[in-house]
Amino acid sequence: MTITIRRGVSLYSFQQARFFGDMTLDDELAAVASFGATGVEIVDEMTLRYPDPGAAFVDHWHRRLAALGLTPVAMDVGMDVLQFRDHVMSHEECAERLRHDIRLARRLGFGVVRVLSVTPLDVMLRALPEAERQDIRLGREIHQPMTLEGPQVAEIIDWAEAQASDRLGIVPDLGIFQFRPSEAHLGWYRRKGAQEAACAAAIALSDLIRSGEAGSLFDMSRHTAGNVRADYRRFLTTGEAPEGLAPAFRAVKDWADRHVPAPQEVDYVVVGEALTFSNTRPETLRQIARHVTHVHGKFYEMSEIPGRPGQYHDASIDTEAAIGALKAGGFSGYVNSEYEGQRYYQDRTRAELMSEVEQVRRHQEMLARLIG
Amino acid sequence: MFERFFVREDSLRNVVKDGRVRGFCLAVKNANYRGVYLSLHNGYFLEVDGVNYPREAQSFAINGLPPRSFAEIARAVHEHWDYPDEGILHVACPGGLAPGRHRIRIQQSVLAAYGYRPTDEEWVRTPPVPGSGAGSDKAPDISEFMLELQGEEVVA
Numbered sequence: 001m002t003i004t005i006r007r008g009v010s011l012y013s014f015q016q017a018r019f020f021g022d023m024t025l026d027d028e029l030a031a032v033a034s035f036g037a038t039g040v041e042i043v044d045e046m047t048l049r050y051p052d053p054g055a056a057f058v059d060h061w062h063r064r065l066a067a068l069g070l071t072p073v074a075m076d077v078g079m080d081v082l083q084f085r086d087h088v089m090s091h092e093e094c095a096e097r098l099r100h101d102i103r104l105a106r107r108l109g110f111g112v113v114r115v116l117s118v119t120p121l122d123v124m125l126r127a128l129p130e131a132e133r134q135d136i137r138l139g140r141e142i143h144q145p146m147t148l149e150g151p152q153v154a155e156i157i158d159w160a161e162a163q164a165s166d167r168l169g170i171v172p173d174l175g176i177f178q179f180r181p182s183e184a185h186l187g188w189y190r191r192k193g194a195q196e197a198a199c200a201a202a203i204a205l206s207d208l209i210r211s212g213e214a215g216s217l218f219d220m221s222r223h224t225a226g227n228v229r230a231d232y233r234r235f236l237t238t239g240e241a242p243e244g245l246a247p248a249f250r251a252v253k254d255w256a257d258r259h260v261p262a263p264q265e266v267d268y269v270v271v272g273e274a275l276t277f278s279n280t281r282p283e284t285l286r287q288i289a290r291h292v293t294h295v296h297g298k299f300y301e302m303s304e305i306p307g308r309p310g311q312y313h314d315a316s317i318d319t320e321a322a323i324g325a326l327k328a329g330g331f332s333g334y335v336n337s338e339y340e341g342q343r344y345y346q347d348r349t350r351a352e353l354m355s356e357v358e359q360v361r362r363h364q365e366m367l368a369r370l371i372g
Numbered sequence: 373m374f375e376r377f378f379v380r381e382d383s384l385r386n387v388v389k390d391g392r393v394r395g396f397c398l399a400v401k402n403a404n405y406r407g408v409y410l411s412l413h414n415g416y417f418l419e420v421d422g423v424n425y426p427r428e429a430q431s432f433a434i435n436g437l438p439p440r441s442f443a444e445i446a447r448a449v450h451e452h453w454d455y456p457d458e459g460i461l462h463v464a465c466p467g468g469l470a471p472g473r474h475r476i477r478i479q480q481s482v483l484a485a486y487g488y489r490p491t492d493e494e495w496v497r498t499p500p501v502p503g504s505g506a507g508s509d510k511a512p513d514i515s516e517f518m519l520e521l522q523g524e525e526v527v528a
Contacts, residue, residue: 019374019455045455046406050407078406082496083412084411085411117486118487119487343373
């Protein structure tokens with residue numbers, strides 16, 4: 001089998017342009033093609049009129065992709081379990097929504113539906129017959145602070161190996177190889193009043209956790225980053241935390257108290273960023289590469305590499321190790337740029353916001369160089 | 373995310389119905405990166421010139437329909453608020469707002485989340501009160517806008 005890693009772009013990267021109406025779908029697709037990328041990924045509820053984008057849209061979509069030589073790689077779907085408001089959705093109700101999304105993905109030519117990291121295996125299995133009928137693979141995203149070593153990956157691989165099927169797989173989000181807060185995050189917190197000492201304490205705590213010296217106290221791998229942030233914030237105001245998280249939250253607060261003079265809430269919050277890193281191992285990615293449906297090339301800030309004009313990196317994410325592991329593991333498929341740093345500039349004026357197109361262009365430069 | 377940008381700055385108007393000023397309205401977008409089923413839209417923390425206007429005084433016009441209360445919005449379980457679409461937040465306030473500039477403090481509550489959460493059952497029984505930080509996903513902060521009243525909107 002020939003190993004070919006291809007470059008794509010998730011249109012999630014252009015969420016800000018989408019919000020402001022600065023780019024149309026056609027503009028976004030043209031930008032993707034201009035980088036020499038060949039794959040496209042979307043978030044259904046961001047890019048489409050949902051649940052039915054309409055026949056005219058579907059027709060236009062296929063024509064634009066064909067004209068630009070782009071391949072629809074994956075559609076990312078959600079799971080809002082309070083939709084019905086009078087009860088929490090059952091697994092069967094979640095599966096019914098997923099079956100719909102599978103059919104929608106097929107209409108749009110995608111081969112993969114990406115489900116959230118927290119989607120129960122039971123929901124995926126309930127939707128599996130529809131995925132088989134529509135010839136869609138289901139990929140469970142593994143997103144920081146989860147790890148590749150945890151149960152969210154193991155149960156998918158156990159199923160795939162027992163069934164000798166690639167119908168279920170893994171979507172590693174390369175944010176799992178982030179090892180310190182990005183400049184985008186730190187700048188955001190500085191503008192909110194965070195002290196330099198708090199930024200330094202966040203980096204020092206990140207390093208300590210990465211070294212393994214802190215043991216499992218800070219293991220957030222069963223949670224999502226958004227939920228950890230929200231829960232930690234709630235802990236800071238109410239002192240309450242979901243079961244099992246309180247000791248880690250208290251330890252982070254203690255760390256801030258010891259390293260930051262007269263810490264304010266924003267100082268505690270920036271130090272809490274250290275809880276959001278996975279500290280997963282590239283070696284694990286190599287081992288599971290054949291179960292990877294495609295990859296989210298997450299990044300927050302592409303800056304020029306010192307002394308290497310025209311070459312870029314995200315200094316907080318070890319993308320190089322991840323791409324190396326994918327190659328060594330024999331992965332064939334798409335790595336899709338997924339920019340998320342724009343949101344950490346949205347406290348500034350319109351004129352000061354980041355250019356998503358430029359950031360993705362830089363990320364594609366890096367991917368092309370690392371893939372080789 | 374888009375806390376600073378989700379209210380359209382030239383959208384503040386008094387609302388006139390049957391010849392009387394019943395309240396005011398302003399235009400908003402979803403402050404997240406995606407749309408949602410409309411039922412998940414849970415209302416706003418809203419303060420104008422220091423006066424609080426609770427969810428019960430609010431209604432929301434979207435998808436070409438007249439303003440609906442947030443109790444009605446919660447029942448719109450198969451209707452979607454698509455990401456590009458601006459909605460109009462209506463606020464009951466007899467006499468409306470005075471001409472000139474007004475200090476608006478606002479926060480949007482949309483019960484979007486990543487899968488099951490420990491708060492799910494509680495929020496079915498008692499949805500979070502907007503402004504508490506709970507039930508606001510990617511836009512938890514109260515934003516402040518100084519908006520000039522733009523005149524009147526006449527509704528049927």
